[in-house]
Amino acid sequence: MQRRIHHALGGDPWFVTGAGLGVFLLLLVLLGPCLAPHEPYDMSFIPLSPPSAGHWLGVNDGGMDIFSELLYGMRNTVEFGLAAGLVSLVLGVVIGLAAAWFGGVLDHVTMRLADILLAIPAVMILILIAALFRPSPLALALTLSIMLWPTTAKGIRAQALVVKNRLHIHAAGQMGASGAYIIVRHLLPELFPLYLIGFAAKARMAMFMEASLAFLGLFDPSRKSLGIMISYALKYYYLDIWWNWLLPPVFLLSLLIMTVTFLAISLEKVFDPRLKGAV
Amino acid sequence: MRRGRYIKPLPAFVLAGLIMVYASYRLPRLLPGDFVSALYASSPVTLTADQEAQIRAYYTRGEGFSRYLLNLFTLKWGYSYTFLAPISALILEALPWSLLLMGGAHVISMLFGFIAGVEAAWRRGGYVERAGVGCMTVLEGIPEIGTGVILLVVFALSLGWFPASGAETAYAAFSPLARVWDAAKHLALPLATLVLAYFPGNFLLTRGSMVMVLREQFVETARAKGLHPARVRYAHAARNALLPMVTRFGLRIAFMVTGALVVETIYAYPGLGTLLFNAISMRDVPLIQGIVLFSSLMVLFVNLALEYVYGWIDPRVGYAA
Numbered sequence: 022m023q024r025r026i027h028h029a030l031g032g033d034p035w036f037v038t039g040a041g042l043g044v045f046l047l048l049l050v051l052l053g054p055c056l057a058p059h060e061p062y063d064m065s066f067i068p069l070s071p072p073s074a075g076h077w078l079g080v081n082d083g084g085m086d087i088f089s090e091l092l093y094g095m096r097n098t099v100e101f102g103l104a105a106g107l108v109s110l111v112l113g114v115v116i117g118l119a120a121a122w123f124g125g126v127l128d129h130v131t132m133r134l135a136d137i138l139l140a141i142p143a144v145m146i147l148i149l150i151a152a153l154f155r156p157s158p159l160a161l162a163l164t165l166s167i168m169l170w171p172t173t174a175k176g177i178r179a180q181a182l183v184v185k186n187r188l189h190i191h192a193a194g195q196m197g198a199s200g201a202y203i204i205v206r207h208l209l210p211e212l213f214p215l216y217l218i219g220f221a222a223k224a225r226m227a228m229f230m231e232a233s234l235a236f237l238g239l240f241d242p243s244r245k246s247l248g249i250m251i252s253y254a255l256k257y258y259y260l261d262i263w264w265n266w267l268l269p270p271v272f273l274l275s276l277l278i279m280t281v282t283f284l285a286i287s288l289e290k291v292f293d294p295r296l297k298g299a300v
Numbered sequence: 301m302r303r304g305r306y307i308k309p310l311p312a313f314v315l316a317g318l319i320m321v322y323a324s325y326r327l328p329r330l331l332p333g334d335f336v337s338a339l340y341a342s343s344p345v346t347l348t349a350d351q352e353a354q355i356r357a358y359y360t361r362g363e364g365f366s367r368y369l370l371n372l373f374t375l376k377w378g379y380s381y382t383f384l385a386p387i388s389a390l391i392l393e394a395l396p397w398s399l400l401l402m403g404g405a406h407v408i409s410m411l412f413g414f415i416a417g418v419e420a421a422w423r424r425g426g427y428v429e430r431a432g433v434g435c436m437t438v439l440e441g442i443p444e445i446g447t448g449v450i451l452l453v454v455f456a457l458s459l460g461w462f463p464a465s466g467a468e469t470a471y472a473a474f475s476p477l478a479r480v481w482d483a484a485k486h487l488a489l490p491l492a493t494l495v496l497a498y499f500p501g502n503f504l505l506t507r508g509s510m511v512m513v514l515r516e517q518f519v520e521t522a523r524a525k526g527l528h529p530a531r532v533r534y535a536h537a538a539r540n541a542l543l544p545m546v547t548r549f550g551l552r553i554a555f556m557v558t559g560a561l562v563v564e565t566i567y568a569y570p571g572l573g574t575l576l577f578n579a580i581s582m583r584d585v586p587l588i589q590g591i592v593l594f595s596s597l598m599v600l601f602v603n604l605a606l607e608y609v610y611g612w613i614d615p616r617v618g619y620a621a
Binding site for chain 1: 311312313315316319320323324327328331437438440441442443444445446449450452453457464504550551553554555557558559561562565566576577580581583585588589592595596599600603604
């Protein structure tokens with residue numbers, strides 16, 4: 022099983038491209054503070070100066086180094102995406118497994134709740150909460166993951182119901198294994214591919230939303246974010262700042278979302294049993 | 301059985317709608333302290349003492365939830381002090397432009413995405429098809445902010461072929477025909493951005509499911525009967541490949557709404573997205589609340605309608621559920 026997965030993923034050009042780009046971007050995120058030539062909040066430079074040896078991408082209207090801003094902005098977007106992806110994954114796995122294992126009322130209630138949450142557009146709830154309470158980005162990421170768990174939970178539940186009725190699970194039960202033991206030792210590991218699919222899809226959605234909400238001005242305006250950089254740079258479109266101020270965050274954000282998209286698409290292609298052979 | 305199909309999805313949607321309405325009723329009342337002054341302290345709008353008292357009264361009056369619901373239905377959504385107009389008037393004025401933009405983008409990207417997906421699956425494995433799938437996967441990864449800004453910089457600011465903002469030339473006295481042409485020119489870039497964002501998803505989904513359908517035996521039978529290939533493709537196979545595009549639509553809608561907000565803002569297209577952006581930058585809470593509630597209810601309605609379309613395309617759904 023393990024070998025087959027390695028083989029299938031390694032042979033998929035989208036996965037290889039996505040993983041390569043992902044490692045590169047992750048390095049940029051982790052090493053960002055070391056790579057950044059200046060403090061991102063240092064406002065002591067000459068505003069709107071063009072690129073130079075000291076400022077690779079020039080200086081913005083507030084006198085801050087654009088290259089350093091870019092590195093810190095990407096960190097925030099990635100952080101938001103990973104946090105929302107991780108929390109919604111944990112929620113989805115716990116709820117999905119519980120619904121499948123216990124069934125009955127719990128199953129009914131959680132799945133109806135999932136239907137309701139699926140019908141509500143998450144971005145609207147986020148906008149309302151962000152506008153009213155001005156929460157920290159992390160709190161907003163948590164709110165988003167509360168909106169995002171249903172699809173993961175439904176996928177986990179469906180697959181867990183299939184696995185639950187397989188012979189080796191029955192055998193384990195016959196040999197006296199407790200419910201907790203079966204869930205931890207058998208169900209959890211066997212559903213592993215679904216976690217990867219769910220995590221990649223949610224992280225993609227969260228990064229996209231972070232950038233969009235930042236662009237719309239729903240975060241603290243002094244926060245470093247690719248979306249906020251784009252919206253500030255667009256205000257100066259009549260100046261000659263396209264190549265050094267407007268386009269770098271646009272390209273970096275597109276590259277980031279593209280990387281996660283490649284990973285999400287290829288994971289789904291390789292692991293989703295319904296899509297087997299569709300490629 | 302058949303009637304059950306129409307009733308079954310209703311409770312979830314009605315509950316979801318009620319939750320949205322209740323959230324927009326309850327959340328502002330949870331704000332601590334004197335939130336009216338706090339909210340407007342950072343806003344560029346200065347309220348007169350009279351207006352401030354009115355807003356405070358609007359939020360603190362002891363109206364019950366049922367009263368709030370009733371006001372919702374009678375279009376009494378409050379008053380915007382930034383735009384000095386009733387919120388219902390502002391929303392209804394912006395709505396047609398949003399519908400034109402989003403509706404147009406969906407019709408174009410669904411129709412052509414579907415046809416392209418069916419044809420690609422039919423020609424599976426060829427160079428053109430592989431290149432097409434590659435391009436579409438890359439495009440699927442580029443967010444609307446990216447395409448929107450690049451199209452704006454290239455076609456509006458650099459080349460100057462299209463106007464960069466608005467939906468119509470202001471104060472221009474055009475003949476009706478010239479006015480339509482003018483509106484179309486303004487629509488072109490935002491529409492192209494949204495189509496570029498929606499098309500790849502429709503294409504990839506249709507292609508994926510069409511590849512599966514083409515393996516089914518009934519397709520073999522249709523071919524063996526000597527039917528024209530186009531007839532096999534569309535009348536027999538494609539009908540069955542239509543389903544994922546509809547079922548996935550509900551899941552993709554969160555992406556689509558977010559993207560449309562951003563695209564309208566980039567091109568300052570006077571729809572709900574730009575209105576929301578202006579409301580956010582002016583910290584006009586009653587207006588934000590109104591737009592959020594209105595557009596959420598619209599999304600709910602579209603989702604509900606899709607449930608029925610789904611059952612209509614695939615009658616098995618009604619029986620299986």
